[in-house]
Amino acid sequence: IPSTSGSLSNLKTLYLYSNLLRSSVPTQLGNLGSALVQLDLGSNRLTGTIPTQLGQLAALESLSFYDNRLTGTIPAELSNL
Secondary structure (H helix, E strand, O other), rough: OOOOHHHHHOOOOOOOOOOOOOOOHHHHHHHHHOOEEEEOOOOOOOOOOOOOOOHEEEEEEEEOOOOOOEEEOHHHHHHOO
């Protein structure tokens, strides 16, 4: 997932389900906070932790990380969504 995807300020849905992506979740996705409603990164091969910056996605209604290789805990910042 390119880190530049965080500059897509009018993006409402980012659906990258089942693309065999092999990377970490970019912290820059937290910059999509004003418009992003749906973020689906399920069924990939994402590694690392869930960035706390995703807690800035104020408009987010749906979030999926199903079936990845993520580690750690769910950031407390996501409980504010």
